[in-house]
Amino acid sequence: MTARAASLAVVLAVALALAACDREVRKLSHEPTPELQTTVGDRQGDLQPGAPGPGLKETVSTRSFDPGNAWEMAQGQRLYDWYNCAGCHGRGGGGGMGPALSDDRWFYGSEPDQIFRTIMEGRPNGMPSFKGRIPEDQAWQIVAFVRSMSGLGATNAAPSRSDSLGGLNRPENERPTSHPYVKPPEKP
């Protein structure tokens, strides 16, 4: 009888959590899958981060991509900060110099493919082309995060707020410390 009740409860728990199954996988190592290569077109603008040049030739592109995966989205969240997307689009996608990403207006489409192209090819009036600057794997992760900011994709797997200190390491309410020279603590 214990077994029956236990199996009943297991079935319930499974039913509740099954949907979450693939969202939680953390695929750390990716085998390249050339057949899934997304064609990146020509650069749409002449803006590019850093000096122009040949760039590394990635022999293969990308892998099967799960836009609803929590881990990929969280990586995208980190990279959104690392590659300074926030510099134009605002932290949390609120917009600034560039258009907001957390609303439902999309100049160049909100489908993952379209956002991916926007990142890689660049767009007129300011969006640089990151082709050759951001590995395509990571660009897909950014796509997942960007979509989550406006509630697209699996909202259930999307991160809520960010924990990062924005590269500052120091919050505004921290006691001031002299920098770069650190005063030695006074001897007791």
Add this chain to the structure above:
Amino acid sequence: MNALQDVLHPAGVQAGHIAHLWWFTVALCAVVFVAILAGLSYALWRAPRADARSAPDMASMDRPESGAKRAVVTAVALSILGLLALLGASVATDRALATLPLENAVHIEVVGHQWWWQFNYDDPIPARVFSTANEMHIPVGRPVVITLQAGDVIHSFWVPNLHGKKDLIPGRITTIQLRADQAGTYRGQCAEFCGLQHAFMAFTVVAEDDAAFQRWADAQRKPAPEPTDAKARRGHDLFMSGTCMMCHPISGTTANARKAPDLTHIASRPTLAAGTLPNDPQGLAAWIRDPQKLKPGAQMPAHHVPDDELDALVAYLETLR
């Protein structure tokens, strides 16, 4: 035995104080442990045997057991004395740790990242400030004041041969003072669980005499040399026009992002990826191609680049001494 990362092989005054306290405490605890086991053995030897049908001995309900009382009170009193001794020794050591003389100190700012260490050497003259990763040099006999900050989650700075640990807490600035008294190479490691690659977040500490330290610091302050041969030149161009410079800084070049370890003098460091693998051309090539195989979860992505480009990149990085 490898004593690179060992509490009981102190190489600095702080770790030395702690080791003294350690041996005192262990000796006292050993005496207590033996005494309690001796008491228990005596009890087991002394007491007659019985079985479940034996009548219980209810005599203790009627008359006081003065012998037992004396034994327990004495034992408790001795325990209290022992504990006071431990407390006194502990507080005295604590004071000794806090009163390290700090004249002529070297100031280093440590930032912990998932999963590597950034060391910024402070200097009153901003141009002399420099930054390195996963490797810390300190002069023997001079105090070092280390300011600790976390870039993401909580880490803990720990070089057992030199001192105990201190946490790096996001939003707080903590400090630790230490001094190496013996020249040598020591290993430090993150001691607070910080995620997937907590196991490989180590760094090397090189304690050397002041002159050697100054030579090292001067070399670190220099910008990266211009590549001379064609292959390294090509590697440089690939680095600057590709994905590498989006995260890694190399001073003296256009690479100035600050998200990943500073590579200005990477070839002079003993290990790659915070103690994950030795720093040689093969290791470097393997690391660039697929870091996730060597250190799953590390924040550097795989680069499936043609062999000739990889060779060129490695050749360039090997020039960064």
Add this chain to the structure above:
Amino acid sequence: MTFDAQLNSDAPFNFDPGRNQQPEDKRDGPPWGSPQALELERTWREPPGLVGWLSAVNHKSVGKRFIITAFCVFLAAGLLAAAMRLQLARPDNHLLGPDLYNQIFTLHGTAMMFLFAVPVMQAMAVYLLPLMLGTRSTAFPRMTAYAYWMYLFGALMIFAAFFLRAGPDAGWFEYVPLSGPEYTPGHRSDYWAQLISFTEVSGLLVSVDVVTTVFKLRAPGMTLARMPLFAWAMLVTAFMIIFAMPAVMTASTMLLFDRTFSFHFFNPSDGGDALLWQHLFWFFGHPEVYFIFIPALGFMSSIIATFARRPIYGHPAMVLSLIATAFFSFGLWVHHMFATSVPELGKAFFTAMSMMIAIPSAVQIFCWIVTLATGRLNIRAPLLFVLGFFFILTLGGLTGLILGSVPLDLQVHDTYFVVAHLHYVLIGGAVFPLFGAFYYWFPKITGRMLDETLGRWNFWLFFIGFNVTFYPMHHLGLRGMPRRVYTYPADMGWNTLNLVSSIGAAIIAVSVLLFIVNVLKSRRAGAPAGDNPWGAPTLEWATTSPPAWCNFAAIPVVSSREPLWQGARDATSPGHVAGLATDVREGLVTTVVDALPDHRYVYPSPSIWPFIAALATTFWFIGSFYMPTAMAWGMIPVIIALTFWFWPAQDETRKHLLLEKRA
């Protein structure tokens, strides 16, 4: 036994007592075998069928389920530990990746602390306390049943999450910001945070139940001074849980709010504080060690008295030590945080407290040794486990002093030294006495003795395996091996010690397997136990083994701390009070200090609603992080279930009115 035969011949079982042949006098008092005792037995029996099984509220049914479930969790979490030891047996091992390893060690710690160690102690209390205190039920039987279901569903949830690859992976302490929304994406930490809610609901409810039972339901004459030490230990533990658990429940709920609703409790860049989590967690976390340890001290005192054939020396000192330990344990939490930026003066205070808490434990150890030295020893398996306690716990306690000293802690904190220490304290201090308790009370629970030879093998393998596993970890810690690493380089000098440790783990596994074999074998084929196989002094041994549904045919009257031994000495067997109703579940409530009869109380009858309410609460808890709005509307089914649960039933009210008239 004729009584059993009569009970069993009374088929088919009819849940409505009115239809059976009824005794004229519906008051208890007559001995086993009388019509009154039979009717009492029918009244306290669980209803039949699956619905009846789900409606069970008798403290023995609930307690037994609780113990078995907790033991299953122990086995599951032990298997996780075996997986870790397999991974660490050699350097640079890639058997388990970091992602899986982190989930495994997190679940091992979480399950052992929250789902095994605390619940199993409470389960023992639920089963044993009413028997030991001479009453027929715990104070709030339906609430206890609800607490059990919550515990079960919480345990199933967290293991299901693990098998669905969403097991929490930020450690059982879940430090922020690692467990926060950015660094633990998905719902892994949410499962952990809600597991805390499950276990807290369960733990707090059982604690309230224990406190009320101990204070108000003791047999007449069992003054506080005559109460067994086990009951004292559980009383103290229950109070500790009531004061400590809200801290972690607050913290886990704050974490859930941070993660689900973007609150900023722990976000330093917006004025939150990462250290706040550690304070809240360890304010609970350190006392938690003691609410695992203190019930074990209760087992120790019960077992030592019985097997040394004399009362425990220094009863008042023992009680005061328990209370002192409980008080001091709330002043220790910062010694988990010496490496953070806590002010130096504060650290000195916590060092002093950490040393001071050794004193009450030392007092108890000395009193036990004196008891053993002046008693006559019946050396059987339960006593062996107790003797193992002395060796292991003393060593663990002494390394605890090392961890309490700030300078030493700075070196060994978060290394394998701590892993060694905590296992010495928790396994030596709690699991060994618990196994002793299993051997001691198994005859009472099942009516059959566990096999003594297997028991000795079980003990010696466990004792040796334990030391082989955990002793080397002290040295690993001193040689610089940090905790929670999924693998380590080969050239660190850690290889041999780790291998030895893994071999020890295998020995422990064999030992636990022997225990399971022993239980399965003895449950059917063990020697019949009789009422009091060990010649023990406390009231649970005055009734049948296994205990009748109503525990006692008549509520005993107590005139001594060792009622069964006192009886043997002055030949006046414990008397009893008579006159409680036999046709409803009626109990006697006594006064807090002197246990004078106070009033009569009718316990609630079996009900399916605690089970349904637990299901509804489970839905609310899990739903709240998948559908944040469910945090609000998920409450509605819970309220409905509770309403039905408490809705007064007409026939019960009628019965109570009749009862009043009869009295």
